[in-house]
Amino acid sequence: MANQDIDYIDLKILQALLENAFLTHKEIGAKVHLTGQAVGARVRKLTDLGVIDGYTLRWNPGKIGLTVHAFLTVFMNSNQSHQSFRDFVLSNEAVTEVHRVSGEGCYWLRIRIGDSSELNKLLDSVLKYGNYRLSLSIEQIK
Amino acid sequence: MANQDIDYIDLKILQALLENAFLTHKEIGAKVHLTGQAVGARVRKLTDLGVIDGYTLRWNPGKIGLTVHAFLTVFMNSNQSHQSFRDFVLSNEAVTEVHRVSGEGCYWLRIRIGDSSELNKLLDSVLKYGNYRLSLSIEQIK
DNA sequence: AGTAACTCCTTTCACGGTGAAAGTATAAAG
DNA sequence: CTTTATACTTTCACCGTGAAAGGAGTTACT
Numbered sequence: 001m002a003n004q005d006i007d008y009i010d011l012k013i014l015q016a017l018l019e020n021a022f023l024t025h026k027e028i029g030a031k032v033h034l035t036g037q038a039v040g041a042r043v044r045k046l047t048d049l050g051v052i053d054g055y056t057l058r059w060n061p062g063k064i065g066l067t068v069h070a071f072l073t074v075f076m077n078s079n080q081s082h083q084s085f086r087d088f089v090l091s092n093e094a095v096t097e098v099h100r101v102s103g104e105g106c107y108w109l110r111i112r113i114g115d116s117s118e119l120n121k122l123l124d125s126v127l128k129y130g131n132y133r134l135s136l137s138i139e140q141i142k
Numbered sequence: 143m144a145n146q147d148i149d150y151i152d153l154k155i156l157q158a159l160l161e162n163a164f165l166t167h168k169e170i171g172a173k174v175h176l177t178g179q180a181v182g183a184r185v186r187k188l189t190d191l192g193v194i195d196g197y198t199l200r201w202n203p204g205k206i207g208l209t210v211h212a213f214l215t216v217f218m219n220s221n222q223s224h225q226s227f228r229d230f231v232l233s234n235e236a237v238t239e240v241h242r243v244s245g246e247g248c249y250w251l252r253i254r255i256g257d258s259s260e261l262n263k264l265l266d267s268v269l270k271y272g273n274y275r276l277s278l279s280i281e282q283i284k
Numbered sequence: 285a286g287t288a289a290c291t292c293c294t295t296t297c298a299c300g301g302t303g304a305a306a307g308t309a310t311a312a313a314g
Numbered sequence: 315c316t317t318t319a320t321a322c323t324t325t326c327a328c329c330g331t332g333a334a335a336g337g338a339g340t341t342a343c344t
Contacts, residue, residue, distance in 0.1 A: 006206055014201070021163060021197035024330060038293055040332065051205045055163035058195040059156070064148055071213075071243065071250055073277070090284055098284040101213065103277035108213055135215070135245035142232055142240040166301060177323055182303065 006051065009034070010042055014051065017043070021055050066112045068119050069137040073105035076130040085129040094122055105133070148193065151176070152184055156193065159185070163197050208254045210261050211279040215247035218272040227271040236264055247275070 009032050016028050025043065026036035034042075046052045061069070076082065089095045089109060097110035113119050126132050151174050158170050167185065168178035176184075188194045203211070218224065231237045231251060239252035255261050268274050 011206070014199070014206075017199050018201070019196075019198070021199055026330070035294055036330075037295085037332075040330095041292080044332090049205060051202055053200040053202055054161075056161070056198060056200045057156070057159050057163055058198045059160070060193055060195055063191060063193045064153070064156075069241075071241075073246070086283060095284065098282070099211075099213075099279040100281040100283060101277040102280055104215070104275050105277065107283075108277055108279070133246050135243040135247065135250055137241040137250070138244055139242040140240070141228060141242060141249075142237065168301070178301075179303075179324085180322055182301095183321080186303090 006046070006049070010046060010051075013039060013042055014046065017052070061112045065114050068111065068113045068115060069140075070111040070113070070119060071135045071137065072109040072111055072123075072126065073101075073133045074107040074109065074126060074130055075132065076106045078130075081129045088125065088129070092122070092125075094118070106130070148188070148191070152188060152193075155181060155184055156188065159194075203254045207256050210253065210255045210257060211282075212253040212255070212261060213277045213279065214251040214253055214265075214268065215243075215275045216249040216251065216268060216272055217274065218248045220272075223271045230267065230271070234264070234267075236260070248272070 012032050013028055016023055016031060024036065025039035028034075029036045029039045032039070043052065074085075076085065085107070086098075089098045089107075094111055094113040095109050096112050099108045100106070101108045111119065111122065113122060123132065123134070154174050155170055158165055158173060166178065167181035170176075171178045171181045174181070185194065216227075218227065227249070228240075231240045231249075236253055236255040237251050238254050241250045242248065243250045253261065253264065255264060265274065265276070
């Protein structure tokens with residue numbers, strides 16, 4: 001499996017692993033009509049190509065007390081503060097995802113935090129860098 | 143390990159698995175000073191409690207041609223269309239995450255799609271249900 | 285056509301991670 | 315001081331894994 005092309009079978013394998021990364025190669029092989037070893041070689045190819053970056057958990061922050069799930073669009077109020085803002089979000093563990101965006105605002109953040117008073121404190125910190133628009137996730141549908 | 147409390151060690155294990163879900167229990171055990179089997183028992187507890195929902199990939203949609211990463215806030219224009227909107231987003235494979243939100247808009251969507259013309263078509267479909275605000279991810283920072 | 289090179293598969297095999305079971309240690313309760 | 319419960323370690327058999335070797339199918343060159 002040195003050929004760098006990604007075919008239909010690779011996509012099926014990706015899809016299977018996205019659903020459950022602990023499927024054995026043998027089990028995936030049963031779906032795509034290959035032996036486990038052949039699946040293993042393709043998974044290695046996908047990893048070498050950088051399609052697969054790593055393996056992680058699907059989990060439930062709410063069950064360990066992180067009941068607030070918020071999306072924050074940040075509008076910077078100065079061109080000087082970008083670097084310090086980045087340092088801030090990178091070091092704040094309640095901020096679990098950050099994107100530079102075009103369109104609405106400058107940055108988009110995902111927040112996982114215990115309760116609304118903690119969120120309040122976080123929002124105060126964000127105000128140092130700019131304004132924001134906040135959305136709270138009521139229910140994850142997909 | 144029938145005790146339902148989640149302690150500091152459990153959180154360390156969670157953190158380790160979030161970074162790399164394919165660490166062996168033994169390797170995690172070396173970090174938290176337990177045998178692999180003890181770690182296995184705690185992982186099972188976390189799974190039974192629903193803290194761990196499953197295992198999935200960290201991956202790179204850009205490498206299979208899904209170069210556009212967009213966030214969409216949708217404002218419904220009618221109270222009747224919620225169910226059909228849900229059906230729409232659940233069945234559309236470019237929509238990879240959906241939340242009901244309070245604050246800005248009614249729903250928040252994550253889109254992974256090949257190019258802007260495909261995005262255009264998707265946005266046209268969304269317009270049937272309401273208005274939207276679009277942000278494009280330029281760079282994922284965290 | 286014949287052969288060489290290449291790709292991608294299967295088969296085989298040894299290693300090691302895994303969960304189950306049994307044994308051990310510690311702490312709390314009567 | 316014993317009983318019980320919890321959470322650990324040790325031991326063990328199973329099986330998933332990657333490596334290696336071999337085979338089948340395809341392409342390209344003479």
